[in-house]
Amino acid sequence: MAYDPELDLLYVGVGNGSPWNYDFRSEGKGDNLFLSSIVAVRPDTGEYVWHYQTTPGDRWDFTATQHMVLADIVIEGKPRKVIMQAPKNGFFYVLDRQTGKLLSADKFVPANWASHVDLSTGRPVMTGEADYNKGPKMVVPSFLGGHSWQPMSFNPQTGYIYLPAQETVAGLEAAKAPEFLPTKSVVNLGLNAPDLPEDPQITQQVRDAWKGRLIAWDPVKKAPAWTVDYKAPGNGGTLSTAGNLVFQGTADGRAVAYAADTGRKLWEQRVNSGAMAGPVTYEVKGEQYVTFMVGWGGALPLIGGPLSLGAQVQPEARVVTFKLDGKAKLPAPAQQARDLPPLQTLAASAEQVQQARTLFNGLCASCHGINAISGGVVPDLRYLSPAKHQQFAGILYGARIPKGMPSFNGVLTMDQVELIRQYLVKRSHDLAAELATAKGSKAAQAEPAAQR
DSSP states (O other): OEEETTTTEEEEEOOOOSSSOHHHHHTTOSOOTTTTEEEEEOTTTOOEEEEEESSTTOOSOOOSOSOEEEEEEEETTEEEEEEEEOOTTSEEEEEETTTOOEEEEEESSOOOSEEEEETTTTEEEEOSTTOGGGSOEEESSOTTOSSOSSOOEEETTTTEEEEEEEEOOEEEOOOSSSSOOTTSOSEEOSSSSSSOOSOHHHHHHHHHHOEEEEEEEETTTTEEEEEEEESSSOOOOEEEETTTEEEEEOTTSEEEEEETTTOOEEEEEEOSSOBOSOOEEEEETTEEEEEEEEBOOSHHHHHTGGGSOGGGSOOOOEEEEEOTTOOOOOOOOOOOOOOOOOOOOOOSOHHHHHHHHHHHHHHTHHHHOGGGOOOSSSOOGGGOOHHHHHTHHHIIIIITGGGTOOOOBTTBOHHHHHHHHHHHHHHHHHHHHHHHHHHHHHHHHHSOGGGO
16 A cells, blocks of 8 residues: 555555456456556545556456555656556556556566557557466466565665566466366476476476566666666565665575666675565664665565576565674574485375375375475475374364364375375485486586596
């Protein structure tokens, strides 16, 4: 939400509908107001004033709940009171915040669901390339968005918005019923396949296509003034200061400061874990501080485990504060032992393993990662100990509710529980083979040339 005290307007960003499939919600009819909209109301009464819908009939989880910035800028020689937002759908919107009139809408990341936004109607011109009701589609941006929840910031001196953007892709396929069925993958991540392949080389190809980016967006010129590329999405929100600085935490565990006008990197410091939140600055007794809330979590490293930084970033949560000439030392990053326990016997057939994979990706992957590859927030189930394998049914039926693990009692039969366990056994064997191959490759590289 955002509030304008002069206009006495409260602006509310609205999320998506459920289920995602537009056909189930309203038989594919209408705009589904007020999904994925900015709605202006009188805060004292709730009286509706205006709305603007960024994604009519949203069927991709694009939402309009992202940070909204109020600013006074000059557009075409005329001062305008604007509200600006970069929602998940990949377009940067500038609206007159008094009337809701659309002033501009331009792509800040690749987007294939719409070619452009018609300024005369305010509506996106959809391409059909992302209409998964006509068959499986590769949708850009993915449901993780071209910009997620991490806040952007505005510097009135440069006139730029500092936007934590990202490029992601998702394969979407229509479900046959309006619920998330464990026997049918509704959301797929990857290439033109039923879901993300288990082949680590293909996973790496998909991971390489996912990118993060810091964009200094010029809302007047409707284009980037400068950009900084990151090797992964999920980077932190931004803070812009009057000292011509932009601070941002990164998914790979750094706090960074850039020159706000040029994007030149001025300083960085490790923070041991993903820094996803927006930093804050404040002054105490004449000294300025910058604080980062550091931690690793959220949808990206959970469901997207194999596509996030995963094992490279640990969920080491702490508040990290900097000042000029600070003398404190950050402890070394925590090291987690990753020895693979003794392998269990795989007793399931190839057909049963495929059935189990669908069950796992439908019910378990939202926390433990697609294909049982964890993003580092919750346990990687490929490393289950023999004792945990023995306790597996009890764990799935509620033994770990106090620790946040939901119960699947009444959802999964005992036979299905054993199928999922067998899938984890299979994935443990896959991991053992990958580790052996990697070890052999390193050994070969280390051999003296004369011995080869």
